[in-house]
Amino acid sequence: MFELNKNLELPPQLKWKFSYEPELLGWTIRARNYNxxxxxxxxxxxxxxxxxxxxxxxxxxxxxxxxxxxxxxxxxxxxxxxxxxxxxxRMNFAYRLTRSGVEYCKWKDFxxxxxxxxxxxxxxxxxxxxxxxxxxxxxxxxxxxxxxxxxxxxxxxxxxxxxxxxHTEYHHHEFKWDEFTQLAIATNREVVDLKYSVILEGDDFTTKWSLNIFCKRKQKEKVAELIRPFLSPGVPFIKAKVNVPLSTAP
Structure with missing residues (x-):
């Protein structure tokens, strides 16, 4: 829909879980995923x-x-x-948004x-x-x-x-839209922050954390507006300072 950054070469082992659905938006970006x-x-x-x-x-x-x-x-x-x-x-990120949810891959090359x-x-x-x-x-x-x-x-x-x-990492995560409990546009970083609440596989308790979606400069508002209609009714949509943790997913 709009080009967010120059495309990076995706890891060969990457297989999108929602690949059967049309891509609403997808991009790759290199970002500093820490404070x-x-x-x-x-x-x-x-x-x-x-x-x-x-x-x-x-x-x-x-x-x-x-x-x-x-x-x-x-x-x-x-x-x-x-x-x-x-x-x-800097960590490499690839994001893919569909009607089912958002999934992303993050990896670090040598x-x-x-x-x-x-x-x-x-x-x-x-x-x-x-x-x-x-x-x-x-x-x-x-x-x-x-x-x-x-x-x-x-x-x-x-x-x-x-x-x-x-000095080499690879992680792949996916989330459904109904798992998110808050949408925020960061005021201090080029980040869209999504708080989620899920029961991870193998656990019997709820994990609450944040997904930081790294965006190109001046694109976070557009990304947030695209995501907003897919969230459950009543999910807060705010602008706030976001502290990027050392890990964006468990």
Whole structure:
């Protein structure tokens, strides 16, 4: 009906439960499915610590300003990239709305971009150190410490099965319209929040939680208006601040 974001490639194992029904609306999006205020505050605090540490490290190495500068840049780059990968992770989402309900898939791919960055960083700095070693043999030590360390980090990330499993996720959930008890348009995020009350398979009690539907900028009102007619009569429709939890479904 309206294009919400550039389509992502869906996971091959995904099978929509309501695939037999026409799709009223469907889209894919990459979003930060957690409290971004806390994550951003943590990022800037840690970034300041990394910056100060890099400056102090550079000033403590007085032997060779070029050698010291290269090592400092390597330290700053690797640690900063690691920090960003922790505080600014994004999850892939695919949503599908039909007359029966809403279902979504969320998955996280392994960050191949980080491997590419580390590989190029190790290669470029290694060439630089080897070239500088023709002028001063002491740069060979730098080639072992700097690019060598980056190379080992790349190998451990690229070929560690456990590391890849930690950074890869897949979940698929579906809900019927009569399971929702409140519809809200978030005032602080591009999110449509649906509170639900269901008895999960294998449980004998009711689970109450929220489904956060992540939307493209300025599209959440349209999504909410499409959903509203399918909800049970009397379900509240509000605008409110939404705190995105660490998990959007049990």
């Amino acid at each position: 971004t205020f806390v994550a951003d505050a943590m990022f800037w605090f840690c970034f300041a610590v990394i910056m100060i540490s890099s400056i102090l490290m550079y000033r403590s190495m007085d032997d060779d300003p070029v050698f010291s500068g290269i090592l400092t840049v390597l330290f700053f780059s690797v640690v900063s990239i690691s920090l960003i990968s922790i505080t600014h992770q 960050p191949e971009w980080a491997l590419t960055f580390l590989k190029w960083l190790a290669g470029i700095t290694a060439i630089f150190f080897i070239f500088m070693a023709t002028i001063d043999p002491s740069f060979l030590l730098g080639a072992l410490i700097g690019p060598g360390g980056v190379g080992l980090t790349y190998l451990s990330m690229a070929y560690s099965k456990s590391y890849r499993e930690i």
